[in-house]
Amino acid sequence: MPYDATLVGQSTEPIRHEVDARWIMSYAAGLNDCNPAYLGTDRAKVVAHPLFPVCLEWPTILSSRHMPGYDTLTPAEAARSVHAAHDLHILRPIAEGETLTTQATVTGMEAIKPGVAVTTRLDTRSAEGELVARTWQLGIARGVALNGTGRASEPPPPRPSLPSPWRQPQRLPIPVAANAAHVYTECARIWNPIHTDRRVALEAGLPDIILHGTATLALAVSRLVDEFLDGEPGRVRRIGGHFRAMVLMPSTIVLEVLGQSADILFFQVLTASGEPAISQGFLSYGGA
Template identity: 45%
Template sequence: MPVPSSLVGCRSEKATTEVTPRWSMAYAAALDDSTPCYFDTRVKVSFVAHPMFPVCFEWPVIVGMRDQMERAGLKLSEAMRGVHASHDLVIHRAIHPPERLTTIAEIVSAERRSPGAFLVTRLDTVDESSAPVCSSWYGSLYRGVDLSGPDCSLSAAPALPSSKTSPPSRSTSVVHVSAGLAHVYTECAQIFNPIHTDASVAEAAGLPAIILHGTATLALAVSRIVASEAGGDPRRVARVAGQFRAMVPMPSDIAVRIDARDRSGDGEAIFFDVLNDRAAPAISNGAIVLR
């Protein structure tokens, strides 16, 4: 069955999450990021979660939307063809565990692309005082699945800054991806998708082997860029965006390549990509905006 564009406008139930220090510390540890502000609970004002931590409490909301998609006619086998194709996270403020946060999602666009139907889900998270914490635009590509109805869009993410600097790149750092990283990341992030940890499920999905989560690859890049470009202060990160492309096998080495750094509004924008072990772009059009 095709994905119906009438799904645009569908909203999830509100989901409330307890973000504990144990959970946020485990997430940073999975990334082998030992920045003190992720672990030193003695200094409450500076103890924060990793900038990519919102993917942890957003994932169950994304999964919960699948029931609506199935009721609209999308088969489970077709849903399994969905891949996380793009991610754009706006961070209104850093997360200071322990916190109680509430997230709601809405499918905001659907369009035809040559590989399949492309849906974007917007997720908004607020704290107990209803103040905004973060907003994400989560792009899903359903490979080989058509879209029924016209292309439709309710809203889009704010325009990203563009680089005014030409290559060559500013710097490149190599990051080793261990054989068990997907399993560690799954448990520490509490993001379970068996294509990343179960070889039989990965094979059934047409993959050569289990692969690293796109959000894990992006988080590894964010860690390196915070260390090298933000003075080790993740509270400066206001936005993280990128498009997921080539697979990252395990074990392997990836290269985080910083292409440019330019002024952007009240801060600066870091433009980057991530190459896998075959020099193919695992993440392209990456951007991090710093306060």
């Protein structure tokens, strides 16, 4: 059945989250990231990993599937939707003890060769209404038609591009354990069976369970923070990239830092076979 273009402009109800130190520490531990900023409860407050907003966004993404226009899809069609690109803007770090709300708004739909491209804006706000993080997420519903004219109610911000790559990229290997997806699922509270249930993954046409795209991105961000930002995650302002090849487990992925322009690092992540798992990656940052 076709996707309905009347989804554009619709928003979910805000979903409330209580962010405690345990959740922040669990997310970092799920990435094997022992940065004291995430784990040091002897400090005034622990702060969340820069990619932690994906934990808050997941329930809202699930909620968006109940909006009028989405319900035209069959369960099988909905299961073929993939997370294609991510662009997270961090207004300030998230700290323990905060009450936050996250809301999704569909801002664009377009018929493309594989199916329908859907752009969603995800806003996370403080209890006082302050915008804390905003993500522009691109999803592709494969093998689905679009009912109505494709349109955008709000264009996503332009992405930075690398003006001049380094002659020799910096390569940083990252081991991915056999149970990485299971651990990430529980620590992030992002439950999607293709990452943990082999039967479901095989029925979906996958070769095996696969690592979450956001886990792959978060592993890369952890290394970038350690190697280039002196271990200070509060300096991260924006993270983006396109999700490509699947990451199987166990394996070793490779973070390739391709270049740097002012306050932006450009990178890609390669699978064990050398295919890009994340392409057009970038991380912008501020001062200490």
